[in-house]
Amino acid sequence: MRALFLAMLIAYSLGALAALAGGRSALGRRLVALGAVAGSGAGLALGAAVIATGVPFALSFPWLLPLGGGLALRLDSLGAFFLVVVGVGAIPAAVYGAGYSAAYEDGRASLPLLGVMFNLFLLTMSLVTLADNVLTFLLMWEGMSLTSYFLVITESEDEEVRDAGLWYLAMTHMGLVLLLGAFMLLTGGAVSGHFEDLRGRAVSLTPGTRDLVYLLALLGFGSKAGIVPLHVWLPRAHPAAPSHVSALLSGVMIKMGVYGLLRVVLDLLGGGPAWWGGLVLGVGVVSALLGVLYALMEHDLKRLLAFHSVENIGIILIGIGAGLMFHRYGLMSLAALGFIGGLYHVINHAAFKSLLFLGAGSVLYATGTRNMEEMGGLIKRMPWTAIFFLIGAVAISALPPLNGFVSEWLIFQSLLGGVQIPVPEVAAVMPVAVGLLALTSGLTAACFVKAFGITFLALPRSLKAAEAHESPWSMRLGMAGLGLGCIGLGVAAFAVVPVLGRVLAGLGGLPDTRAEFTLNVFLHTPSGLGQMSPTLMALGLVLLLGLLPSVLWLFRLQRRRRLSDPWGCGRVGQTARMEYTATAFAEPLKRVFADIYRPMKKLTVDFHPRSKYFVQSIEYRSEITPWFDQALYRPFLESATFVAKQMRRLQAGSLHLYLLYIAVVLIVLLVFARWF
Amino acid sequence: MDFLALLFPPLLGALLAFVVRPYRAAVGWTNACLSMVSLGAAFLLAASISAGRHAPTFGPGELLRADGLSALLVVCVAAVAALALFYSPGLGGESPYDTTQLRRYQIFVNLFIFSMLLAVTANNVGVMWIAVEATTIFSAMVIPLALTKASVEASWKYILICSVGITLAFVGTVLAYFDFVALAGRRENALNWPVLLSAAPGLHPEVMRLAFVFLVVGFGTKAGIAPMHTWLPDAHSEAPSPLSAMMSGVLLAVALYAITRWKVVVDATLGPDFSNELLLLLGLFSLLVAVFSLVLQRNYKRMLAYSSIEHSGLICIGLGLGPLGVFAAFLHLVCHTAAKSMLFLLAGEVLHRYRSTELERVSGLIKVMPLTGALFMGGILAIVGLPPFGLFISEFALIRAGFAAGRPGLMAAVLVLLAVGFVALVGHSNKMLYGAAPEGITLGDVPGNWRKAPFLVSVLVLATLGLVLPAPLEVLLDQIVIVVTQ
């Protein structure tokens, strides 16, 4: 294992060096990708080895970070799982990036910086999963944030991109502050922040402190994971970043928030009262629903995907929250089911969201725009990208037999198990969660019909789209890998679930559920509530799909087919202006959920100067601005500015005033020292 | 002996600059080399002390004395002095000043350096006071090098505020001495720090309380502690960049050093609570003022100045937090010195290229001066406390000390304020670094990138401190902790 670890370290560093040395050359780009692939491959192997053997890998450098008790690394099965997730997301993204970053050879962005930060980002992110004491964890965490910040502002020419970067850095730093607070309360300022000691200390803390730690951790990690309302940086930063980086940010990095939450709440604190789980569940539901609702209204392909990351994080948290609640009531196997559902969705999301971002990247690469209203007809011009994007869309819409369906099924089943919670009023939370989760997945399907249909089908809506071309092989290769991943994770669920059981074994007193939920190719849930086999379902679907045409052929029903214009109420010729737009597609849902969107509508009609019976033009505009952004963030910014303005008064420029300050302070302090 | 090697070169430099008229570049270079000599001496001193040589003294009546605390400060001062002299105007390259101005610059800057070195090595707290006062006078002579209204105004405010403040510090000194006399009769060496310290437990608490108030307000004025900080943004923004680098990098540190010295004595009389409370109060207030003055800042040199206030506030808080805090505070001091001196010197280059200190006039620095821009970014990342730089570690240690001292509320406030400052600083420097370069500006770094080598050294130092704690430094810091919290 040590060899694998060193291999990972060295590969990433070589990748970074290659970026510095290689500069803008194609060779440089390939070497950067090679380093990243090798590094994340080694990391994946390391994680797999730890999970397979069940033996944690530990390594520590006492002479580094002496103030934090040394640089302590320890990879247990939970960390290993997330290291695997990093690998799953990073390898295709790196391959894809080798081709994609060619777009920056025109000097819009600094390729060396991109390469260096790309590798360092992957390195620090991998090390987050290995950190075993507070300072190491915080160092790697902040390193991950910083490097990803530089990746986000790759195209720093653009004002919008810089804003996004600042938002991102501010939010993530806010998160770090909260985490620092949480860890400090946990350690009580003790010098050794070693996680083993924390587990010991956590038991002796007062309930109040534990709750505070939990809340700080939830907010801190939540700001990274992108829970509503701390998600504001996602829809800004993810579109701004280069697409293969967006894939990593959205597919992998935000999962580190989930990792941290599990690590602190479940591992270090060892679980807590029911409302902890309930809060996570509630946050999850809200994030899932609002995420998908705002995604529906987006016509910027990458922003749409970013909002879907919010949604999927919500789904993951629903599983984890349910797990925590069951954990509280000692329903261990149900708890395990919830956590397994959450973790399964983590890796699934890593697969299909990365795939979708890469697909969006190819579209951007080919058309130069992220605006769906200018696309269309790409399925003919970039067939491969279209197929891969379709796979991703089916997977994220949780449609069988792909992977999204399996994890959502598991989460559903764990929620259904809520019946067993002894307290009815607590149990009553579950059906609501079930309903909203179902609504979320339904809306997701609707949203991806829009995303795929408007982007790839029908006629091109702009010249850019009409002249689009398929992307180079390296990009297609990256997408192909992820597409296979989506299928494999769906079909081979019976093999994945036991691994997740092993990952969770012993965490916060969870039992080893390796064999519990699977029976050869079947998944089944405790107390025999439900049973399913995605494998056989996929097989059946494929069989039927193969059978049908042959049956038709058997009955000689394969008549010839004739191409013609679509029926248009008598009009001849078909133009793109007649197609349904993304806005139009989303309009019904916008009306249905108007109370949540609070759309701003403006109708201006100007009449003919002579008489108001002749209308010259009618302009209708409707905007949707996330109202809770204003409600939550503006007060902070405004109060900060207000205080700042007061402070400026202090430095008013008058020397006498300044001297007066001194005199006043002196006298006040003297009086204080004399009489108090 | 090494005391001479330490203190003599700057005097010699001043003398040289005084006799050689008109000014020649050779003088500047000679003085730069001389500063290297005293830097070497400083390192030797620090090495010998960290190697266990206990508090060497020198001169009639043990005029000079150096323990771990002095050694650390001596190294900082000498290093920044060397850096500043190396980047002084008039060492080749076109400079905005004429020879008489440059001559004045060389004379007084060297005297300034000398007085700072004297302040941190003086055994007699009276002499220490004199040296600190002298720093004001000498540096004030350099600020209005080019006579502009702004620079004259800044220097007048600077000298008046600091003189008044420092005079108050002298009141405190006199009070302490008075109490000593009341206890043990008049003695010539009564103001020698060790003597004072040994007598301290018997002094009158109520008198020492008053004395410490005078001392904190007085030296606090020089240390840029709010609300006595008002001179600082003006002076730092108007002074020639090397001087700003020295003032922000080490002058504040010297003043804090004086406060620390007196804190030890007062604590010996009163116990630590009184001084701790006072320092925490003032430190937090400085942090508050500095951070929120950063939010709407329009001038990047003032921005850096306010960040210096922020950091001396942090160091004050650290000093008030017991042993762990003191350790963190002085580690923080070292890191801040390394980062801020570099930043001010770079800001000088930016000013020279963009001809403006306004933030909105500066954009696309990365493209205009790639190396300078990269270094500037590094410095900013360092002072906002991002890894892998030393301030991340020192701030972490400081926060941890606060929690260990059982002050979570205070630390929460500090964390929030730090976060605000973080956003403000990063936001402003984002505007500076990226975006389109203003038209008509010459692209490319200043000729002679080899002169940037010292900056790489400071970046290296910062990065090293972010990952490891070199043994000598650790020994020094431990000695300091022992000295301060004995």
Added chain:
Amino acid sequence: MVLTVEYALEVSQAVFGLALAPFLVGFVRWVKARLQNRRGAPPWQLYYELAKLFGKEVVVSREASWLFYFAPYVVFASTLAAAFLVPLLFAPLPFDGLGDLLAVVYLLMLGTFFLALAGLDPGTAFGGMGSSREMTVAAIAEPTIAVAIFSLAIGTGSTNLGRMVTLTLDNPATAISPGHLLAFAALFIVALAETGRLPVDNPATHLELTMIHEAMILEYSGRYLALIEWAAALKFMIFLSLLANLFLPWGVATDFSPVTISAAVVAFLLKVGCLGLLIAFTETHVAKLRLFRVPELLGVSFVLALLAVTSSLLLK
């Protein structure tokens, strides 16, 4: 030996459903016609139409892509796969473990997904309108189904249809619990929405203001249209048999003697027939809702479902 019998029954049951589906649709149309004092086409009319469509050549839009040709097969296959999981006549069958009620719902959703994409593919305004509306209705129908499943799962203790039926047969009390009844009402409304019935959609109109499903498949012709229509009929069938067998499981054969089997067939026809009548009645007595009133209807069903769950939770 027994196992092969079971598989045979499994397949035959699905084929039975597939064969019966068009008749069921025709039957409902016929009843409606009668209720409206029309003669109406005979119930087996739909078989003729399917045969005709299979015989015709296919006319396809020039802009259509491969997805347009692919979608009908996916729709048909997924619906048929769902039919395999639903117990029409026999309760514990081997395929029961392949997927539960959730799987059925999501399989049907798969069909809807591809159909909606196909609606967008030719690039006409009608298709887009249809898919947009179809997805809207489908999305806001989801939660009701899920929650109804929840309450059924509470009552019976399983989500796998076969087991649900047998468990209900084992203790009939659950069948008449208030939770079950409320869930039935909720699912009935959803069934109307999902299968494109009045008052949500009018299968017998081509008026662009009102049509949903028809607009989406407007561009289809020939065997593709046949496949889609047949799949739609099968979907209708599935929902009716779910309503029938989950809430009134009696008659479903649990052993495979010819008697019980024939009894099962009869019982099934009776139950589904009654439900068909019920639907015909509702369709004649309610008017088509405006599209933006549909959510309110589905909201009602969601509330019903929630009530169902809470009552079953509290009465448990």
Added chain:
Amino acid sequence: MVDTLFSQLTTLGSSIALLFGIVLLCRYSFHAYVEAFRWQSLVLAVLLVVVGYFGAASELYLVAAVFFALKVVFIPHYLERLAKRVGAPREIQPYVNVTTSLVVAAVLVLLAYGIMRPVVQAGQLPTRGGLPLAAGLIFVGLFVIISRKKALTQIVGFLVLENGIALLAALGAFGIPLIVELGVFLDVLMGFLVMQVFVYQIHGTFESIDVEQLNQLRH
């Protein structure tokens, strides 16, 4: 007997010194300021001699001599010259008018009494009675700097402040160690010279020595 005389003399001297400080507050012309300062310094010089005599602190004679040379002869002379060069203001408009100034001064002196109480109690020297007055003088000097507008008057205020400290040192401990004392004088001298240079510069760049104009640097 001797001690009582000693303490009476010192108290008298310090009160006169303080008196001159307050007198300074109610004068208008700069010339009068300088005069008041000169007399105050003279009194302090005498006081130093007295303390040196009674307190048997011989080095105080030397201190007194330097003090005289510096603060009675040299600095006032230079102040006058400076005033001539930059055009001394006939009228000095303070921020607060004379009566208010006097009230404030009174308050400050009372405050000084209150604050210095423990110090007085702590000391055994016969001179300790004058300590509060010294503190009062310090506060008054501070007040002068704050409340007067012209750079020149601020310098005078600063010098008064330093006189207060000198008085404090003389009374409290019969003067501080000689080396420190001399260093302080050096500082005073240099500080004064530098300030005078700046007055010239201010006059050169702003065509006036009105400190009110120095308010361009803000925020």
